[in-house]
Amino acid sequence: MKKLVVTKLLGPQALERSRGIRAEELERFYFTILDKAAKKLSVDIGKQVMKLTNNMTCRMNMGRSCSQENGEAERVMELIIKSLALVKKIFLADIFHKPLKKLGISLFNKEIMGVSRGFDE
Structure with a gap:
């Protein structure tokens, strides 16, 4: 990414x-x-x-x-803020990726997919 x-x-x-x-x-x-x-x-x-x-x-x-009508611009701003918060988490998770992967723990997939679907909409 x-x-x-x-x-x-x-x-x-x-x-x-x-x-x-x-x-x-x-x-x-x-x-x-x-x-x-x-x-x-x-x-x-x-x-x-x-x-x-x-x-x-x-x-x-x-x-x-982004349109100012229908709250589209505000929605995109919210998604950008969520994305930035996720980026911080992903950088941290990247550090601990190998030990967590060995344990079968997948971090933030649900959150990432939620933000991704929001941008797709």
Whole structure:
């Protein structure tokens, strides 16, 4: 999984292909911030940055931004947060993989498949 992510999603060729997408999403981010500043509205920078990275990731991997309607964007953000939590667990499990495999213990398969099905949906 690590190799696939690094070589296919974050490799030099993929980043070069997605340069335009990232620039568009960054421009949209700037305009959102400037628009709210012009209207003297407060901005939750953390939420806006999460939305920016979510849209970039979705467009780079799925070819489209996540819709704000129907809670699609929030659902993807939840899945990304779950994925990040699983990555931490997987790294730990990787350390203890051989002893646990000998005992026939499979770690996190149910959680991984649940997140995977969520992304498929």
